Amino acid sequence: MIKFLDLHAQYLSIKSDIDDAIAKVIANSSFIGGPSVKEFEQAFAEYLGAEFCIGVANGTDAIEIALEALKLPAGSEVIIPGNTFIASSEAVTRSGLRVVFADVDPGNYTLTAETVRAKLTPHTSAIMAVHLYGHPCDMVALKEVADEHGLKILEDCAQAHGATCHGKIVGTLGDIATFSFYPGKNLGAYGDAGAIATGDVNLAKRARMIANHGRVAKYDHEFEGRNSRLDGLQAAILCAKLPNLPGWTERRIAVADRYLVELSDVEGIILPRRANWAKQVYHLFVIRTERRDELSKWLSDKGIETGVHYPIALPKLKAYDHLGQAKEALFVNQADETLLSLPIGEHMSDADVVTVAAAIKSFFG
Ligand SMILES: Cc1ncc(COP(=O)(O)O)c(C=O)c1O
Numbered sequence: 001m002i003k004f005l006d007l008h009a010q011y012l013s014i015k016s017d018i019d020d021a022i023a024k025v026i027a028n029s030s031f032i033g034g035p036s037v038k039e040f041e042q043a044f045a046e047y048l049g050a051e052f053c054i055g056v057a058n059g060t061d062a063i064e065i066a067l068e069a070l071k072l073p074a075g076s077e078v079i080i081p082g083n084t085f086i087a088s089s090e091a092v093t094r095s096g097l098r099v100v101f102a103d104v105d106p107g108n109y110t111l112t113a114e115t116v117r118a119k120l121t122p123h124t125s126a127i128m129a130v131h132l133y134g135h136p137c138d139m140v141a142l143k144e145v146a147d148e149h150g151l152k153i154l155e156d157c158a159q160a161h162g163a164t165c166h167g168k169i170v171g172t173l174g175d176i177a178t179f180s181f182y183p184g185k186n187l188g189a190y191g192d193a194g195a196i197a198t199g200d201v202n203l204a205k206r207a208r209m210i211a212n213h214g215r216v217a218k219y220d221h222e223f224e225g226r227n228s229r230l231d232g233l234q235a236a237i238l239c240a241k242l243p244n245l246p247g248w249t250e251r252r253i254a255v256a257d258r259y260l261v262e263l264s265d266v267e268g269i270i271l272p273r274r275a276n277w278a279k280q281v282y283h284l285f286v287i288r289t290e291r292r293d294e295l296s297k298w299l300s301d302k303g304i305e306t307g308v309h310y311p312i313a314l315p316k317l318k319a320y321d322h323l324g325q326a327k328e329a330l331f332v333n334q335a336d337e338t339l340l341s342l343p344i345g346e347h348m349s350d351a352d353v354v355t356v357a358a359a360i361k362s363f364f365g
Contacts, residue, residue: 002356004305005184006347014244021236032229036236041195043242044179047162048171050197052204055230056211059158059180062194063091065228066176067126069196069207070152072097076125078154081111082315082325082332084130087180088156089314092128099323100124101315103330107273109133109286113141120145126152131160131170133309134186134252134281135274139165139173146174154178157197159283161186162249166277171197176207181238186252186283187245189234249281251346255353256282259342262357263287268364270338284309288338291363296340298363304356307341 011018025036037055045053056062072078078092082101089099103115109132116127127146129137139155146153153174157163161179163170171177181193196207209215214225256272263271270288274280286309289295296306313336315325326333342356 001303002305002343002352003347004307004341004343005345007183007188009347014240017240018237021240022233025232025236030232032231034232036232036239037230040230040235040239040242043239044195045197047242047245048169048197050172050177051199052197052201054196054204054208054211055235056194056196057228057230058192059156059178059182059185059194060087060091061211061226061228062178062180062196063088063128063154063156064095065207065210065226066154066178066196066198066203067091067095067097068210069203070126070154070176071206072125072152075123077121077123078126078128079111079116079119079124080128081109081115081130081132082313082330083109083310083335084132084156084314085158085310086314086317086319087158088128088130089320097125098123099320101320101323101325101330101332103332104132105275106331106335108135108275108278108280109272110135110137111142112138113145116142116145120149124149124151126154128154128156129174130156130158131163133272133286134160134163134283135272136160136163136165136170136278136280138275138277139168139170143173152176158182158185160281162245162279163281164279172199175200176203181234186249186281187238187241190237191231191234193230193234193238195230248346251348252282252344253280255344255348256280256285258350258353259285259344259357262354263360266357266361266364269360282344284341285344286339286341288335289340290338292338292340295360295363299356299359302359304359305343308339309341310336310339312336 155177158180181189210225214223
């Protein structure tokens with residue numbers, strides 16, 4: 001059996017650190033706020049080299065709060081890729097803004113300057129750079145477009161903890177950045193958790209206030225915010241896990257590199273192409289094949305788990321019928337039936353990768 005994700009194995013490898021961290025929070029009863037939240041915010045800011053980090057309840061809230069903190073004009077348009085998880089676009093709509101789906105590079109699945117330019121209108125106010133599958137967007141190119149047109153950039157780093165673009169870590173390359181620590185993410189909590197990072201003191205202050213009822217002090221509320229706090233137990237777990245992230249990331253990259261070698265001459269599949277300026281952290285290793293469903297069943301019958309990210313491109317979802325983008329000749333609208341995510345993670349040995357690759361080769365004969 002080769003699992004898509006093995007959270008239990010990961011827990012066993014750091015069991016005493018996790019158990020101690022949880023026990024400490026319970027012993028202190030520091031469930032909301034408290035030392036573990038502060039410690040994680042500082043440690044994660046340091047990891048990123050970001051000036052400010054604000055812990056929040058999950059990655060979706062992080063995007064909504066970041067958009068609200070940016071104070072974009074009501075009803076203005078945010079350009080986002082058509083092939084991300086709905087959380088990215090949902091947050092735009094819920095913030096009173098308009099979603100505009102753009103296409104992506106077919107090799108690395110992220111927005112490009114050209115695909116963004118194709119969707120610019122006088123109403124565009126921001127670009128959401130989703131570093132999908134752990135591959136960074138080309139932030140230098142996107143920044144050029146943003147600067148030319150006076151747009152803000154929000155980086156959605158939910159799948160890209162530690163990825164770099166032209167040598168610089170994502171989460172520090174736009175106006176504001178958001179992270180998810182959903183359990184299966186490269187850095188995952190044991191429940192929902194998220195964070196916002198920024199180098200702008202005013203954005204940081206506003207985001208922190210929005211996430212905590214708009215308060216400046218207990219019962220002193222400058223405006224109405226919401227409750228979206230990172231809880232103490234999750235923060236302590238994230239603190240215990242963070243020192244392992246670089247090692248886990250290197251292992252993911254090694255697994256991906258081995259896939260790229262083992263699968264290089266298989267006809268019938270298209271491999272992901274990492275840009276030469278990118279360090280991809282392979283939250284997912286996604287191939288394309290016209291025989292996706294057959295291959296996925298073939299692998300499943302051999303005990304190899306796979307996933308599909310995402311089976312319906314966002315413009316084609318019922319939720320976005322009103323945008324009328326489902327029939328646009330976009331790569332994202334055509335690729336969704338061919339995407340297949342192979343198992344990847346630090347739980348995989350080289351032998352596991354060879355087993356998966358051999359199963360794929362035997363499928364294509
Ligand atoms: C690209 C992307 N953005 C946002 C999110 C939302 O994160 P969360 O599940 O923590 O709300 C996810 C998580 O699945 C994601 O993959």
